[in-house]
Amino acid sequence: MYLPDFEYHMPATIQEACALLAEKGQVAKVLAGGTDLLNKMKHGLVAPAVLISLKQLEQLSNIEYEEGKGVLIGARATHNAICNSKLLQEKYLSICEAAHHMANNQIRNVGTIGGNISNAVPSADLPPILMALDASITLVGTKGERVMALEEFFVGPGKTLLAPDEIIAQIVIPDQSCTGSTYIKFGLRRSGALAVVGVAVAVTMDGNVCKDARIVLGAVAPVPMRAPKAEAMIIGKAISDDLLEEVGVCASTECKPIDDIRGSAEYRRDMVRVFTKRALRKAINEGHV
C-alpha cells in the first residue's frame, strides 16, 4: 500500500506551521505521529495535498509541571512518553494507565496525545480521563493563542472547535483537589482494540463522604460526555454499595450509545452502569490509579 503524492513541509516554529495552514487552507493537514492520518490516506479516506509536519517542534513533546498552572503535556508527547513520565506517574497514574491501555506498543511509541484529541473519535481513551481531571487545551493559530476546556472542544465524531489555522499545542491539567481518579475501558481484546465502553471518574473524598465527583463516559455518545445527573447523585453523600449502583443506573440512562460492530446500544448502556460503579469504587478506594 503506497501513499498518494503530497506536498511536505517541516516548519521550524509553531507560528510558521499555523501560517502554512492558513495559506494552504482545507487541503492541508497536520502530521504528528501519523498512526491515524497515514492509515486514512492509504485507505483514501482523506487525501490532503499538503502535510505539515510537527517533527521539528521538539518543545511540543515536553511534559512538565508549572507552578500555578499545573501539569503541562505537549501535544506531541507520545502515548508511551505519557506512560513513562515520572511526573505523571507520581501525580496522575490514572492518565499513564489510560495511555498504557491504548493500541499496542508500536503505536504508543509514535502516536501522540494531540492526535488522539484532534481526531475526536468517540471511543478515544485519553479524553475521558483528561476531562475528568478538568483539563484544558491550548490552541495556537495565526491570531495567537486561546485556551478552552477540553470538554467544550468536541463537537461530534471527528469534529472539534479547532479552527483551520490552529494547532493543538498543549494540554493543561490544573492542580487538583480530588483524591482519586481512574479510567477503565472495555475492549474486545486487551491490546489494539478500541473501547466499547470507557468510563473515567475523579472523586474528592472526605472520609466516606463524596465531596465532589466528575464522571465522563467514552464511546457511548457522539463525543466523550459528562454524566451530570449521576455526578449530582453522588456528591455530598456517604458511599455505599446501593448508592454506587444507583449512580451507575443513572449514568446508563444519561448516555446515548449506538449499535455498531463492537457492541449493541443496549449492551453498552448496561456496561456503563457496571463500569461507572467499578470506576467510582476504584478511585474512592485506591486514589489516582
Next chain:
Amino acid sequence: MEALVDNSGVKRYLVTINVNGDDYTRIVKANTLLVNFIRDELDLTGTKKGCELGDCGSCTVLMDGKPVNSCIVLAVEADGHKFTTVEGVAQNENLDRLQESFVDNAAVQCGYCTPGMIMSAKALLTRNPQPTEEEVREAISGNLCRCTGYVNIVKAILAAASE
C-alpha cells in the same frame, strides 16, 4: 533537510537514516514509507510487510531503540533517527541468544511474523531483562502471528531472558 526539484517539478528530499549502525544518505519522495526505504532502497528484506496499516507488527523496527511500525512512518520523518532491523540483531554472523532461543523452542512456523516478534522482544529484553510472562505477552501484543504459534514464541522469549 535539503530538497531537490526535478524538471517535472517533483520535489525530493535528501535524508540520512542510520540503519544497523550505518548512515545511509538517499534521495526520497515525501510519500516514501520507511518500510519501503528499508526493503527497496537498502535491500534489507528481513523487515516484512503485512497489513501495512500498523495493526500486525510484521514491519516492526526499532526507532532510537523503541519498536515502531515502519509501514506508517515516512522516510522524511525518519531522517536523523537511528534504526535497528532484524538484520542488525545478529552480531558478526552469530545469532543473538534471542534468535537462538526462537530456533531452540520451535517458535517459528511460517516465519512471516518472526522478524517483527524478534524486534519487539529485543526491545523488551533490553529495557527489562527479566520480564514476567504477562510482560512478554504485553510486549508482543502488537505483533500478530496468524499461525497462532504464540505459546512457543512466549516460551522462547522467556528462555532467552533466563539465560
